[in-house]
Amino acid sequence: MGIKKTVSVLGLGRMGTALATALAGDGYDVTVWNRTPKTVPGTKTVTTPEEAFESDVVVTCLPTYEVQQPLLSKTIKTLVNLTSGTPEQARATAEWAKTNGVEYVDGVIMAVPQQIGTKQARILFSGNENHHVLQAFGEPVHLGEDAGLAALYDLALLGIMWSTFGGFLQAQALIQTAGIMPDQFTPLATDWLATVGTFLPEMGEQTHSKQYETDVSALDINVEGLRLLTEANEEQGLDTAVPRALHDLFQRAQRNGHGAHSIASVIEEIRK
Ligand SMILES: NC(=O)c1ccc[n+]([C@@H]2O[C@H](COP(=O)([O-])OP(=O)(O)OC[C@H]3O[C@@H](n4cnc5c(N)ncnc54)[C@H](OP(=O)(O)O)[C@@H]3O)[C@@H](O)[C@H]2O)c1
Structure with a gap:
C-alpha cells in the first residue's frame, strides 16, 4: 500500500x-x-x-x-x-x-x-x-x-427535506390543538410519507413529458383541500404561511388552465 x-x-x-x-x-x-x-x-x-x-x-x-x-x-x-x-x-x-x-x-x-x-x-x-x-x-x-452539480443536487434534495419538515411541523401543531401526543401521530406520518413517495416516479416523469392527464387526483380537488387546510389552521389560531403559500401556487396553476390536470402541472407555474 x-x-x-x-x-x-x-x-x-x-x-x-x-x-x-x-x-x-x-x-x-x-x-x-x-x-x-x-x-x-x-x-x-x-x-x-x-x-x-x-x-x-x-x-x-x-x-x-x-x-x-x-x-x-x-x-x-x-x-x-x-x-x-x-x-x-x-x-x-x-x-x-x-x-x-x-x-x-x-x-x-x-x-x-x-x-x-x-x-x-x-x-x-x-x-x-x-x-x-x-x-x-x-x-x-x-x-x-459540471462542478455545480453537487450543489444543485444538494439544494434540490434539501428543498424536499425542508418542505417535508415544514409540513410535518404544521401537522404537529394542528394535531396537538386536539391534545393528540406526537407519538400517536408520528407513526401515521412516516407511513404516509412512504405512500407519498410511491407517487414521485410518475409525477417526475410527467414534469418532463408535460402530459398531465390523470385518473388519480385532479388539481381542482387539491386546491380545495389546501383551502380547507389553511382554514383549519386559521380556526385554531395557527400560522398559515406554509399552507397558504402552497394554496396560492396551486391556485395559480388552476387559474392557468390546469384544474383537470394532475398536481405535476404545478411545475408550469414554478418554471415561470
Ligand atoms: N451539520 C450538518 O449536519 C451538515 C450536513 C451537511 C453539510 N453541512 C455543511 O457543512 C458546513 C459546516 O457546517 P457545520 O454544521 O459544521 O457548522 P457549525 O457547526 O456551525 O460550524 C461552523 C464553523 O465555521 C467556522 N466559522 C464561522 N464563521 C467563520 C468565519 N467568519 N471565518 C472562519 N471560520 C468561521 C466556525 O468557527 P468558530 O469555531 O471559530 O466559530 C466553525 O468552525 C456548512 O456548509 C454546512 O451546510 C453540515
Missing part, C-alpha cells in the same frame, strides 16, 4: 470535526485549522490557513462561500470543497481553481456529523472525477463533469 496523502481540514464546526476525525481514523496524516483554535484527537492543529495549505489535500467545511472565499490561496494543491453553496458559487470556485492551477473537487454531504465514516453518509461530488479523500467520509457518488 502506498503512503497516504497528507490532508488538512479547514473549519472545525460540527461537520468539520467529524470529517477530521474520520480522516485520522482512516490513517491519514491530518492537520486542522479553525478560526477559534481547536484540537481534534489524532490531528495536528495549526494557527494559520497557510500552514494548512502545505498538505497534499485541503478539505474545506465552512458555513458559507462568503466565509470560505477570502481564506483560499493558490498555494493549495488540491481543494476538496465541502462547504455548502449554490451551483453558481461552485462553478465560480472551480473556475478560480482552474485559473490558479489548483485541482478542484466539489462535494456535498448528504448526512449528519454522526453518520460520517459510515456507508449511510452519501457524499455527492462533481467536476473532477478523482474523489481523493471522500471515501473516508462515506459513500462517494460522482454526478458529472
Whole structure:
C-alpha cells in the first residue's frame, strides 16, 4: 500500500470535526485549522490557513462561500470543497481553481456529523472525477463533469427535506390543538410519507413529458383541500404561511388552465 496523502481540514464546526476525525481514523496524516483554535484527537492543529495549505489535500467545511472565499490561496494543491453553496458559487470556485492551477473537487454531504465514516453518509461530488479523500467520509457518488452539480443536487434534495419538515411541523401543531401526543401521530406520518413517495416516479416523469392527464387526483380537488387546510389552521389560531403559500401556487396553476390536470402541472407555474 502506498503512503497516504497528507490532508488538512479547514473549519472545525460540527461537520468539520467529524470529517477530521474520520480522516485520522482512516490513517491519514491530518492537520486542522479553525478560526477559534481547536484540537481534534489524532490531528495536528495549526494557527494559520497557510500552514494548512502545505498538505497534499485541503478539505474545506465552512458555513458559507462568503466565509470560505477570502481564506483560499493558490498555494493549495488540491481543494476538496465541502462547504455548502449554490451551483453558481461552485462553478465560480472551480473556475478560480482552474485559473490558479489548483485541482478542484466539489462535494456535498448528504448526512449528519454522526453518520460520517459510515456507508449511510452519501457524499455527492462533481467536476473532477478523482474523489481523493471522500471515501473516508462515506459513500462517494460522482454526478458529472459540471462542478455545480453537487450543489444543485444538494439544494434540490434539501428543498424536499425542508418542505417535508415544514409540513410535518404544521401537522404537529394542528394535531396537538386536539391534545393528540406526537407519538400517536408520528407513526401515521412516516407511513404516509412512504405512500407519498410511491407517487414521485410518475409525477417526475410527467414534469418532463408535460402530459398531465390523470385518473388519480385532479388539481381542482387539491386546491380545495389546501383551502380547507389553511382554514383549519386559521380556526385554531395557527400560522398559515406554509399552507397558504402552497394554496396560492396551486391556485395559480388552476387559474392557468390546469384544474383537470394532475398536481405535476404545478411545475408550469414554478418554471415561470
Ligand atoms: N451539520 C450538518 O449536519 C451538515 C450536513 C451537511 C453539510 N453541512 C455543511 O457543512 C458546513 C459546516 O457546517 P457545520 O454544521 O459544521 O457548522 P457549525 O457547526 O456551525 O460550524 C461552523 C464553523 O465555521 C467556522 N466559522 C464561522 N464563521 C467563520 C468565519 N467568519 N471565518 C472562519 N471560520 C468561521 C466556525 O468557527 P468558530 O469555531 O471559530 O466559530 C466553525 O468552525 C456548512 O456548509 C454546512 O451546510 C453540515
